[in-house]
Amino acid sequence: MTKQTKPINAGTVTRFILLLLALLNSGLEMSGNSVLPVDKEGVSTFISLAFLGGASLWAYWKNNDVTKKARSKDE
Numbered sequence: 001m002t003k004q005t006k007p008i009n010a011g012t013v014t015r016f017i018l019l020l021l022a023l024l025n026s027g028l029e030m031s032g033n034s035v036l037p038v039d040k041e042g043v044s045t046f047i048s049l050a051f052l053g054g055a056s057l058w059a060y061w062k063n064n065d066v067t068k069k070a071r072s073k074d075e
Helices: 012-028 041-061 070-072
Strands: none
Touching: 012 041
């Protein structure tokens, strides 16, 4: 009898999506394509870096069980 693993948590998916959006936003900002509607370049850069930093820390801090082995370990 195989042990059922729990599905990937919605919070884990949300954190990965936010991290991906933050990385995409930072890449666009670095290439000169500001997606945030602000006039000042410094404010736009600060917001982008704050978003990237926050999403990165949130994704790192939480226990993101992506593999089946990690999800079955928590049960």
